[in-house]
Amino acid sequence: MPSHQPTTEDAAVDLTKIEQPSAQASTSEPNRNPKYDPKKTHITDLPMTRKNWYKHVNWLNCFLILGIPLLGLVTAWWTPLKWQTAVWAVAYYFATGLGITAGYHRLWAHTSYTATLPLKIFLAAVGGGAVEGSIRWWARDHRAHHRYTDTEKDPYSVRKGLLYSHLGWMIMKQNPKRIGRTDISDLNDDPVVVWQHRNYLKVVFFMGLVFPMIVAGLGWGDWFGGFIYAGILRIFFVQQATFCVNSLAHWLGDQPFDDRNSPRDHVITALVTLGEGYHNFHHEFPSDYRNAIEWHQYDPTKWSIWAWKQLGLAYDLKQFRANEIEKGRVQQQQKKLDQKRAKLDWGVPLEQLPVMEWDDYVEQAKNGRGLIAVAGVVHDVTDFIKDHPGGKAMIKSGIGKDATAIFNGGVYLHSNAAHNLLSTMRVGVIRGGCEVEIWKKAQMEGKDQMIVKDSHGERVVRAGMQVTKVFEPAASAGAA
Numbered sequence: 001m002p003s004h005q006p007t008t009e010d011a012a013v014d015l016t017k018i019e020q021p022s023a024q025a026s027t028s029e030p031n032r033n034p035k036y037d038p039k040k041t042h043i044t045d046l047p048m049t050r051k052n053w054y055k056h057v058n059w060l061n062c063f064l065i066l067g068i069p070l071l072g073l074v075t076a077w078w079t080p081l082k083w084q085t086a087v088w089a090v091a092y093y094f095a096t097g098l099g100i101t102a103g104y105h106r107l108w109a110h111t112s113y114t115a116t117l118p119l120k121i122f123l124a125a126v127g128g129g130a131v132e133g134s135i136r137w138w139a140r141d142h143r144a145h146h147r148y149t150d151t152e153k154d155p156y157s158v159r160k161g162l163l164y165s166h167l168g169w170m171i172m173k174q175n176p177k178r179i180g181r182t183d184i185s186d187l188n189d190d191p192v193v194v195w196q197h198r199n200y201l202k203v204v205f206f207m208g209l210v211f212p213m214i215v216a217g218l219g220w221g222d223w224f225g226g227f228i229y230a231g232i233l234r235i236f237f238v239q240q241a242t243f244c245v246n247s248l249a250h251w252l253g254d255q256p257f258d259d260r261n262s263p264r265d266h267v268i269t270a271l272v273t274l275g276e277g278y279h280n281f282h283h284e285f286p287s288d289y290r291n292a293i294e295w296h297q298y299d300p301t302k303w304s305i306w307a308w309k310q311l312g313l314a315y316d317l318k319q320f321r322a323n324e325i326e327k328g329r330v331q332q333q334q335k336k337l338d339q340k341r342a343k344l345d346w347g348v349p350l351e352q353l354p355v356m357e358w359d360d361y362v363e364q365a366k367n368g369r370g371l372i373a374v375a376g377v378v379h380d381v382t383d384f385i386k387d388h389p390g391g392k393a394m395i396k397s398g399i400g401k402d403a404t405a406i407f408n409g410g411v412y413l414h415s416n417a418a419h420n421l422l423s424t425m426r427v428g429v430i431r432g433g434c435e436v437e438i439w440k441k442a443q444m445e446g447k448d449q450m451i452v453k454d455s456h457g458e459r460v461v462r463a464g465m466q467v468t469k470v471f472e473p474a475a476s477a478g479a480a
């Protein structure tokens with residue numbers, strides 16, 4: 001589907017214009033199109049109007065991706081489906097799907113393992129049978145997708161809509177200058193890739209339609225069924241399934257490793273795409289031969305690569321260390337925790353509280369305000385007296401006094417939750433009141449290293465680290 005290749009007849013399957021160059025053609029690239037003129041205004045540079053809208057549409061791709069399957073569906077209506085053909089169509093669906101996921105994607109786009117020549121030829125052949133463009137073209141776009149994820153240079157950015165990332169980018173013409181540059185020199189040096197690119201038309205015709213038809217025809221005499229079911233309709237399902245990596249995998253699921261971009265992990269996407277559904281992981285660790293890292297997650301592509309290794313067909317399987325993977329996971333969890341914490345009421349920050357004189361504090365408490373000082377912080381507990389779990393008398397006994405010791409074990413060693421709750425009742429700090437004043441002064445002088453802040457600059461109050469928590473109750477703050 002070189003839909004942004006620079007001609008008016010770009011084909012989803014490179015059927016007619018396989019000799020086109022990419023916009024990023026370098027001198028080492030095997031094919032060049034002499035007709036391509038980068039100076040000429042591209043149709044995508046013009047706004048879509050009622051008069052020119054049809055020029056924006058890639059009609060050949062429309063026919064190949066949507067027209068042919070529709071014809072296949074209609075024809076299937078009066079084509080009996082033999083069970084052998086059904087089994088063969090499903091088997092060939094998996095083989096051609098693997099050609100894309102294990103071949104085009106993990107081997108060539110990401111070089112996540114090394115394949116021996118026989119395996120490469122197999123993957124280039126069955127991958128061609130999936131009818132999704134040549135390896136070279138596919139891998140170049142995919143590298144741009146990883147490098148420029150969610151930006152204008154991403155060939156199938158989900159930011160342009162789910163449908164766009166699934167199909168729109170192929171059925172609408174694309175400006176070849178828009179797609180981000182990527183290095184594909186390694187692919188240009190791979191004889192299998194170059195051969196498949198040069199002979200793509202033959203490969204796709206044979207592996208996409210002729211081969212599945214021959215198997216069904218010679219095998220059980222179902223030539224036409226093989227053509228319709230294992231050929232045309234199977235192509236449609238493989239295409240739609242693998243297109244989901246660009247759409248569904250950027251739209252549905254969780255983001256356990258990083259949520260700054262769109263890739264997501266979901267089992268449904270994995271089931272649809274032969275294991276490519278753990279896409280958040282994949283974008284973080286693209287050269288890992290796995291997409292699913294847990295044994296119970298569905299990743300038949302990973303299992304196949306592993307099996308090929310056992311058979312001596314694949315080697316150098318790349319894997320990120322668990323340490324690196326866990327760091328990403330922990331950072332993302334931390335970020336979520338920070339966001340959760342930021343929504344909670346931790347009390348007015350101490351530096352924003354008014355400073356009270358001790359005498360003023362005592363005076364106000366005498367006049368009926370339920371003020372209690374703990375560790376130099378004044379709390380208004382008026383509304384809480386009736387709810388105090390330890391009873392009204394206990395809490396009232398602290399009013400107007402320095403209750404630091406009482407609160408921290410002198411009478412009752414209050415719980416962590418009690419310290420948290422107390423912090424929401426803060427109304428002031430006492431001048432010279434224990435560590436609070438020292439702490440405030442240090443903070444003003446920029447010397448304070450005691451305050452833990454999260455990545456958004458929000459203060460972190462860990463359990464047992466509340467300002468009112470005093471392990472060795474200080475002497476009366478008022479005496480200071």
Ligand SMILES: [Zn+2]
Pocket residue numbers: 145245246249250263279283
């Ligand atoms: Zn992606």
Ligand SMILES: [Zn+2]
Pocket residue numbers: 105109110142146282286
């Ligand atoms: Zn990828």
